Amino acid sequence: MNDAPKPPEGLHGPMRAMSPGVVDFLFRQLVAGEPPEDVQWRREGTVLAEQAPGAELARRLAETDLEALTPRELFDYVRASQRLIAWAEQLKEKAVAQYCSDGTARTPKPA
Structure with a gap:
């Protein structure tokens, strides 16, 4: 009679979007008293952003x-x-513009 409702299976909310690697990282940061951001990137060189x-x-x-x-x-x-x-699109557009602007035909010459 006093059956407690069963929680839905799986993770919900923010935990659903977190991989095990991210959860592990955040837990290690929490235990060490570090910020939840990986500040090591800035110490080692240029950050990805x-x-x-x-x-x-x-x-x-x-x-x-x-x-x-x-x-x-x-x-x-x-x-x-x-x-x-x-950046790659700009390279492609420059190459196409160069290819199209040349007045000579781009077919191989017969041997």
């Missing part, structure tokens, strides 16, 4: 473990990837 578009940014994005990012770092990751896409 400030990395200029180019090959180095592409390398860093490719090598990043998304499961280990905090929500803020994940946001910075997405913004950095958007900057990289815009």
Whole structure:
């Protein structure tokens, strides 16, 4: 008669969006009395949010473990990837403009 309602299965609310790596990181920060942000990035060099578009940014994005990012770092990751896409689009547009502006045909010459 006095059956307590069963909690719904799975995580809900903010915990639903947090990977195990993020939860582990935040727990370690809490225990150590550190801020919930990874300040080590700033000590080691350019943070992802400030990395200029180019090959180095592409390398860093490719090598990043998304499961280990905090929500803020994940946001910075997405913004950095958007900057990289815009940069690559500009390169493509310049190359197409160069290709189209040349008056000569771009077909290979017969041997």
